Amino acid sequence: MIERIESLTNNIKNELEELSLYIYNNPELGYDEYKSSKAHIELLEKHNFKVEEGYLGMNTAFKAEYKGQKERPTVGYLAEYDALPGIGHGCGHNILGAVSTGAGIVLSKLVDEIGGKVVVFGTPAEETSGAKVKMTNMGAFDDLDVAMSAHPYSDFSESGSSLAMEAIQFTFRGKTAHAAAAPEKGINALDACLATFHSINALRQHTLPEARIHGIIRAGGEAANIVPELAIAEFYVRTSSKQYLIELSEKVKNCARAGALAAGAQLEITNYEESFDNLVSNKTLQDLFVSNLGLSGITKVKPAEDMMGSTDVGNVSQVCPTIHPKFGICEEGVDIPVHTREFAEATLTKTAVVNMTKTVMALSMTGANVIMDNELLEQIKKEFDEAKK
Numbered sequence: 163m164i165e166r167i168e169s170l171t172n173n174i175k176n177e178l179e180e181l182s183l184y185i186y187n188n189p190e191l192g193y194d195e196y197k198s199s200k201a202h203i204e205l206l207e208k209h210n211f212k213v214e215e216g217y218l219g220m221n222t223a224f225k226a227e228y229k230g231q232k233e234r235p236t237v238g239y240l241a242e243y244d245a246l247p248g249i250g251h252g253c254g255h256n257i258l259g260a261v262s263t264g265a266g267i268v269l270s271k272l273v274d275e276i277g278g279k280v281v282v283f284g285t286p287a288e289e290t291s292g293a294k295v296k297m298t299n300m301g302a303f304d305d306l307d308v309a310m311s312a313h314p315y316s317d318f319s320e321s322g323s324s325l326a327m328e329a330i331q332f333t334f335r336g337k338t339a340h341a342a343a344a345p346e347k348g349i350n351a352l353d354a355c356l357a358t359f360h361s362i363n364a365l366r367q368h369t370l371p372e373a374r375i376h377g378i379i380r381a382g383g384e385a386a387n388i389v390p391e392l393a394i395a396e397f398y399v400r401t402s403s404k405q406y407l408i409e410l411s412e413k414v415k416n417c418a419r420a421g422a423l424a425a426g427a428q429l430e431i432t433n434y435e436e437s438f439d440n441l442v443s444n445k446t447l448q449d450l451f452v453s454n455l456g457l458s459g460i461t462k463v464k465p466a467e468d469m470m471g472s473t474d475v476g477n478v479s480q481v482c483p484t485i486h487p488k489f490g491i492c493e494e495g496v497d498i499p500v501h502t503r504e505f506a507e508a509t510l511t512k513t514a515v516v517n518m519t520k521t522v523m524a525l526s527m528t529g530a531n532v533i534m535d536n537e538l539l540e541q542i543k544k545e546f547d548e549a550k551k
Contacts, residue, residue, distance in 0.1 A: 192287025
């Protein structure tokens with residue numbers, strides 16, 4: 163089977179390299195990825211996928227399906243293609259998307275024989291609001307037996323975990339007054355905001371080690387001689403589990419409530435971005451992928467590392483067995499940080515293209531294993547169910 167998959171992958175290697183290069187040269191921010199999503203769609207349609215554009219009301223999202231003689235099991239691949247402001251594809255989503263679409267295409271060439279269904283999801287805006295959150299909430303991934311994507315990095319590593327995250331905005335409203343002539347008539351919204359920051363700084367002493375709370379002030383007054391009537395603060399609260407996130411977020415909100423009470427200001431609490439769940443990697447699926455990497459020629463794979471950031475793939479992992487490993491795009495011993503121009507450039511190197519091809523092989527082989535081996539799929543699902551308890 164691996165020889166067949168290698169041949170199928172080599173047949174589309176140039177198309178995937180061209181897709182990655184085109185998206186690299188046309189960086190688009192979240193929900194504006196019109197050229198990028200269209201490039202994926204055109205390639206998938208060329209390979210006989212049935213594509214639903216504007217999926218779930220999102221202009222740059224899509225769902226591409228290829229069905230075999232039987233529609234189960236269903237294997238999903240998650241494609242991303244949004245860029246970063248100022249530095250383009252510093253997170254490598256140009257090559258990430260090419261890998262997911264490529265794996266879907268390769269597996270589609272097999273399902274007429276082995277059965278099953280392949281679905282490639284185009285998922286916008288991972289870097290900002292995270293379309294996969296909305297897609298998860300709307301049931302997009304409920305019918306998947308497994309979901310997979312692989313993120314570019316300096317080297318290969320297993321699928322680990324990520325932090326759950328809530329994005330909280332505090333809007334404090336006070337009352338203007340002349341800061342010198344009649345300060346007693348004012349209500350200082352900025353004081354409420356600053357008191358919130360001080361309380362949160364104290365709260366950090368009493369959180370679990372992996373928790374992260376970080377924020378900025380969006381608005382805090384217009385002139386020094388006017389008591390500020392409006393102050394806005396935005397925070398990310400991150401924890402290792404969904405349950406602890408709920409608890410810690412409530413404590414952070416209480417800090418803001420106390421600040422508003424102390425200053426006499428009014429407080430409005432909203433979420434300015436979608437909340438991300440923590441990533442729960444399915445070990446059975448992960449071990450299978452690593453084994454298939456070995457068959458593809460990749461034998462050096464680092465153990466899973468806990469990701470101190472957040473990803474909307476975490477939300478997908480709450481509804482179906484999921485993996486999100488890293489694949490290396492750098493030569494051995496070279497470490498290039500993500501979210502840099504240098505990392506974007508690294509996605510175009512010969513090493514990146516070679517490893518992209520091997521990752522496509524491993525992901526598509528993993529999908530084929532899931533479709534053909536019912537006992538394996540039951541083990542994957544059993545682990546998923548136990549992790550949810």
